Amino acid sequence: MTITADTTETAPRRAPRMRTDAARNRERILAAAREMLVEQGPDVPFDDIARRAGVGNATLYRHFPDRHALLRAVLLFVMSRTADTAEAVAARETDPFTALSGFAHAAVDERAAAFCGMFPAGERPEVTPEMYAEYARFQTALEGLMERAREAGRLRPDITQTDFMIAVSQLSRPLPGLECEGADCHRRLDLFLDGLRPRSADSGSGPSNPSS
Known part of the structure; x- marks a missing residue:
């Protein structure tokens, strides 16, 4: 009876730590996989991927038994991070255009479009309900950012969400042979963002990238 009681008391203390470790390893694998898939x-x-994540091969295969499972998980990971970024920028920035610009710069750094666009149509991981949910969350957050900027007179009324994301996506995936890294990439993004302002908007505010 005493041994049984001790075992029952010990298990709940250890399980949360193991779950935390497993979640941390999964996050590291997904982050490493996203980087290396883009590269x-x-x-x-x-x-x-395992080497960059700092885990053993067995740990990687325990989370993702095959390449398809890993690709599907990374795609969901990228969608979730992009939605999180849009929501966080909206909550943090009070200036509407600064918020929209901040999201654009973060999206370029995330290289989400580069990852999503690397698969031929017949080889893309199937879209799961979780992916639909994260994409819908992202669309809602981005449209909120754009609507705030429109209402403040800081964004041209003819600019659609599709216009915005196609341009950001292309800046995330430059033409072969053309570099788009660091300050140069963000400078080109600032040139695009400046073109989104209404003609009457103040164009002398300088670069919108917070890191500039």
Whole structure:
């Protein structure tokens, strides 16, 4: 009876730590996989992903038994992070255009479009209900950012969400042979963002990238 009681008391104390460790390893694997998929494409070796994540191969395969499972999880991870970013910027920034610009710069850094666009149409991971939910959350947050900027007279009324995301996506995936890294990439994004302002808007406010 005493041993049984001790075992029952010990398990709840250990389980949360193990769950936290597993969640942390999963997050590290997903972050490493996103980076390496953008750098090397969808055929990047699992060994390289595990090495960058700082975990063993067995840990990676325990979370993701095959490449398809990993790609599907990374796509959901990217969608979720992009939605989180849009919501966080909306909550943090009081100036509407600064908020919209901040999201655009963060999206370019995230390289979400580069990841989502690397798969041929027939090889993309299937869209799950979770992906639909995260994409809908992102669309709602982005439209909120754009509507605030429109109402404040800081965004041209003819600019649609599709216009905005296509341009940001192209800046995340430059033409082959053209670099778009660091300050240069953000400078080009600022040139695009400046074109979104109504003609009467103040164009002398300088770069909108918070890190400039």
